[in-house]
Amino acid sequence: MTTPNSTLRAVRKGLLxxxxxxxxxxxxxxxxxxxPNDASKxxxxxxESGGIAAPRQAYARALEIVTGxxxxxxxxxxxxPLARVADDGHGGHDLQDSPTGVPVASGSPTPQAAPRGNYSGIWLSTYEFVSSGRDNRVFTGKHYVVLLQHGNRLTGRSLPNASLNANSPLTLDLQLDGSTVTGTWTEQTAQDGYYRGARYFGAIQMLVEPTGRRMAGKWVGFGKEFDVNTGPWELRLMDADTGKATLDSYNRPPEA
Structure with a gap:
């Protein structure tokens, strides 16, 4: 008798x-x-039926990227088990605080530099945005995000119940170039929240601190009036472990 993989089925359905x-x-x-893989229905x-107990490595990597x-x-x-990038120390810019709280670099990144270290783990994502419909007040968005590294690519997805502002899943698709992280973000706001299920997306660029435990930079995105908005964004490493027990412990809203 085979045991159905109800977890994978639930994750897939959660992605709609x-x-x-x-x-x-x-x-x-x-x-x-x-x-390339030949994944099929x-x-x-x-x-999902349990007919295959474990995927091959190429499929396992694709599963991690798609599901986060x-x-x-x-x-x-x-x-x-996947072959992770070896942790051979962290490199990067010499960072100093800027007046806005986002670090600035004292040097320039090496073009096409190889990734240093392994940034897989659970990270606290924090960004700020201005709400024009609420008297231009500044709000903070927070999520616990599972970040997974494959070579110089980082994929992130917030845990199901780990949004500060109701249920607003966040996904990140990033690329490492030395200590520079560049990519895109997407957030689906809660149906019963202020933005009524609107989907927002944009670009993001951050620098990795020499400790490898913090990334900070800025996001760019579009507003309701076709204007371009921006604001600070940072990721802080909470736990390098991505086991089920650790995931469960962070599957909750971050503190305000």
Whole structure:
């Protein structure tokens, strides 16, 4: 008798993806990281039914990228361990505080520099934004985000119940170049919140501190009136462990 993988099924449904759409997303993820795969609806069905106990490494990496969840926490009975980037120390700019609280660099990054260290773990994401519809008041968004590293790519997804302002899932798609982190962000606001389920997205660029435990920079995004907004954003490492027990402990709203 096989045991169905209800965890993987729940994660897929939480992403609002059909089995066919999930398979397509896995293929696209494999293409992006240079590891093409042949994920299909039938394969997803076999995973979820328990017919396949563990995915091959190429599929495991694609699963982590698409779900934002470490393979160990996706319900497979015998997950394939992934080769993580070796932790050979952290490098980066000499950072100093700027008047706005976002660090500035004293030097320039080396073009196409190799990533240093492994930044996989649970990070506290904090950003600030101005709400024009609420007298231009400044608000703070916070999420506990699972960040996973594959080579020089970082993918992040907030834990299901880990948003400060109701249920507003956040995803990050980033690339490392030495101590510079550049990429995109997407947030789906809560249906019953102030923004009534609106989807916001934009770009982000941050610098990694020499300790490797903090990234800070700025986001850019579009407002309701077709204006371009920006504000500070930082990520702070809370725990390098991405095991199920640790994920469960951070699956809660951050403190205000």
């Amino acid at each position: 993806l059909s089995q066919d759409e999930f398979a397509r997303a896995l293929r696209e993820a494999g293409q992006r990281v240079g590891e 039938r394969l997803v069905q076999r995973w 969840v470490p393979i160990e926490a996706l319900g497979f009975s015998a997950p394939v």
